[in-house]
Amino acid sequence: MSLLRILLIAAAFVFIGILPIHAKDMIVKEPPKSLSKYYPPESKQPKWIQQMHKMSTHFGGIFVNLKEKDFENVDIHADKLVEEYRKTSEMVPEWEEYFNIKAAEDFAAAAKTHDIAKAGKASSGLGKTCGKCHAEQEVSVWAKFYWPRFNKIKVTDPISEKEIEFDDYMGSISSSFKGVTVNFGEGQYDRAAKALKVFKSRYMELKSTCSKCHATQDVKRFYVGQDADKAFAGLSQELNSEKPNPGKFWKNIGLIGKTGCKHCHLVHRTNSFIQEMWEK
C-alpha cells in the first residue's frame, strides 16, 4: 500500500471522526449552567474552547508526527490527548456521558504502534464521541457564548435622547416606519413627511449601534450605507413634491427594507431568537 493511500485513509478516518453526526431533528437547548464558568464573564479566558483546542492539537499532532515519522512526539501527543480528554470529561458533569475514556486510551495505544492505518482506524471511535457532542451542543454553545447579546445593547433614541433597550428601540423604529407608510397610504403626505424625519433619524442611529460591536466602517455601511441614504433622499424628494409618485415612494421603501432591515435580520435574528428564549 502506497504511503499516499495510507495517508488518505488516515485523513478520511480523521474527518469522519471529527465531523458532527448529522440528524434532521436538532434540538437547540440551553447549555448546562456549569459550562458558564469556563466562559467570560465568569471566567477571564474562554477555557472551554481552549480545552477543545488543546485536544484538537494533540489529536492532529499525532497524525502530523506519524506522517513525519517523529514517533517520539507521536507518543507525547497521544499521552497528552488522553490526559486532556480525561480532564475535559470532568469539567461539565452534565456532559460526562459524551466522553469515552476507553476510546481515547485505545486510540492513544493505536497511535503508539506508530502505524498510521491503525491510528486512523482507532480514531473513529474517539472522533464519534466528539462528533456526537458537537452535533447536539455546538450550536447552543455558540449561541450562548459567542454571539453578542442584543439584550445588552442600549441605544440612545435620537428623538427622546433616552437610552433604551435594543428590543424597544427596534419597536420604535418599526412604529416610526409605519408612521410614514400608513400616512402615505392615506394620502396624508405632510404627516408622512414629518414621520419620515423621525424614521430617518432613528434608522441612521443604527450606524452608532453597529459600531458598538463592529470595528470596521464597512460593516455598518453594508446595512446603513449609501443605498439607504439614496432611498431616504428619494423618499424625501417624493414627500416634498407637489404630487408624490407612489411608484417611486414604495420602491424606496422597499430598498430600505431590503438593504438594511432584511440584511441585518438575516444575519442576526436567528441567533437573537434563540438567546431571547433562554433569557425569558
Next chain:
Amino acid sequence: MKRTSRILDLIIGLGLLCVAGFAMLYFLINERFEWIPKQVLDLARDPEILKRPAAKKCSECHKAIYEDWKDSRHSISWTSKNFIEASENRTKEKCLPCHIPKSVQGEKPSPRLELRDEGIYCVSCHFIDNKMQGPYDLLAPPHPTFRNPDYVRSNFCGSCHQKTYKEWKATDVEDTCQDCHMPRKKGRLTQKAGFNLLHKKRWVGDHRFLHGEIKKKDVVIESEWEENFFLISLKNQTIPHSVPTADNGDPRLYLYIKFFNEAGEEVDNAKEIIAPQQETALPYNKKIQYRYRLFDKIFKAKIELKYQPAWSKEKTIVRVKTVHR
C-alpha cells in the same frame, strides 16, 4: 587674622570647586553624556525601570508628568465606568488593543495582560523595543532615554486614533496632534531632589492629553430662508480633523432647531445628530448644509448646538443663535 583668611580662602576654593564640579556635571549630563564611562552609568541604573513598572514608579522622578497623566482620559482608559459599560464589562475584543496597549509604535498595538488598571500608561508609550524612548536623547541616570522623532509626530497618536489621524492627514494642516493636545511648555522632566537641578529645562508636552473644547469660533453657523424651506449650514473652520471625532467612541454634536410662529409659539422642531459613528461629523473647512421643510408660517428659528463627549451623557452648549425671517 591670617588663619581666618586661610579658612575663608578654603571655603571660597571649595565653593568654586563645587560650582565647577556642578557645572561640569550639568554639562556632561545635558550635553555630552556619551563621555561618561558605561561602568559609571551602570552604577546609577535602576534595572526595575526596564521591567515595565507601574506609573507610580515613574512618578518617583517624573512627578509633574505623572500628575498630568493622572488627570487624563488615558489613565482611566481601563477603569472608567463608561468604558466598562460600553465594552460589556471589558469583554469586547475590539476595545482591548487601545485601552490596554502593550506598546504604542505607529500601528494598532496588542493588548497586554499585566497592570491593566493603569490603562494607557507611561510604559505603553515610552518603553518600546525594550528601551525607554522619548522626544529627547537623555542621560537619565536610572535609565537611558533614546530619542525617537515619532513622539512629536501625529503618526504616533495614529496608532490608536487611526480615523482621526486619517482625517487630519487629509487636511494638510501642519499642526500635529501633539501641538494641540500636548501643548509644550518649558519645564524639567524630573522633580526628584538633586536631579531636577542637574537636568536643564526642556519643552515638555502636557500629559493630560487635552481634549479640545469646542468653542463658538470653531463652528460657523449660517442660515437662509426659502419660501417653504429653512437652510442651515455648519462649518468646522478651525479644528483640523472632523468634529467630533472618534474611532470607536460616540461623541456627538446635537443641532436643535425650533420654529416659532408670529405669536412666539413653538410650532415645529428639527434635530441633527452630528457624530463620527453616523458618518455625519463636520469635516475640516467644509460647509455642511441641512434643509428643513416648513409646514407652518414661521417667523423665527432658534438654533442651538450642543456637545456631548463620548464618556458623558451631559451636553454643553456650543452656540445659540436666533434668526428671524
